[in-house]
Amino acid sequence: MTLDELIQRQRDFAAARDWEGFHTPKNLVMALSGEVGELSALFQWLTPDEAVACLDDPDLAANVRDEIADVTLYLIRLADVLGIDLIAAARTKIDRNEHRFPPLHS
Amino acid sequence: MTLDELIQRQRDFAAARDWEGFHTPKNLVMALSGEVGELSALFQWLTPDEAVACLDDPDLAANVRDEIADVTLYLIRLADVLGIDLIAAARTKIDRNEHRFPPLHS
Amino acid sequence: MTLDELIQRQRDFAAARDWEGFHTPKNLVMALSGEVGELSALFQWLTPDEAVACLDDPDLAANVRDEIADVTLYLIRLADVLGIDLIAAARTKIDRNEHRFPPLHS
């Protein structure tokens, strides 16, 4: 599945449930905050080493995948509703970051 | 640019600056929270209508694209560091959501 | 109960459970993000009017009180662990805000 297909599936999913009215930019930003908060909660009491190894615990791994998926789905949906090309925006930003933070041995 | 190319560029970017030690799962979750917070701040005082039209204001549009890019870049990096395939995780979740929330007219 | 008594109760609560090792500044900031995320999730799909009236629905009211309490408890605990006087810090900031944002009819 490509990113474009995922964007289209999210669009169809919302349309089929009449959820488009809920998917306003402000609401989707709040939903994104909610999901990033859940991701934070999964990691908050882990030591740095436990966090690195989080996929070794099957239950925790499932939860981490699940929350990362939720963040991705709301981010994709927010960008789509606003008419922003996620990959193009990220590329523009990384191009800028290359100049702002020159590499160590250039 | 594809998502895979973006993942690779983020990886190279961190390596060229010796930032890999900073990019632990906990730190990246905090960075993601920080960027989603900045996105929240852009929308917090807008009315729902102003938020829908946010790309019509060139300065605000640039800021929104910028913050959405930052969220995307940290999300991609976090998934990469953990060894999670973002698209596969999102697809698994949307498959599950299709069952949890049946469409209106099925 | 005063704020100082609440701070002390949080301190005793952590000590009695041997949770002081978990209550590092970074972990508490993540816990705070997690609770603010849960608060966000309660409000994300509400219309502005529904959000204003959220205490009229007993179940929602209980959840909102609960999440606001959680945010308060982690904020108090974070400030205490860092040695920051929450009220003094807030007063300093509101004094500064008075100058940064002059009132309309002064």
Add this chain to the structure above:
Amino acid sequence: MTLDELIQRQRDFAAARDWEGFHTPKNLVMALSGEVGELSALFQWLTPDEAVACLDDPDLAANVRDEIADVTLYLIRLADVLGIDLIAAARTKIDRNEHRFPPLHS
């Protein structure tokens, strides 16, 4: 200054600037997310030890105090706008936590 005086000052501050219309529950939850995001950003790249010692660095200390103050001010304002007594809500929650998580040596 007491918490009640701080609540009143925030109320007067918003009224004197005609900002009450902006201070809806949803907007204040987003503002709270924004400030917790800024707090997260201050701590994201610190090691656990650097985070513990953050008040030793005068610039970082000022920023941490500032962001903790902002979180406090929006939390107080949100509770006030909703008509929630912050201390009472927190006390109810800590009472409940005492039962949910029994102490080690009771």
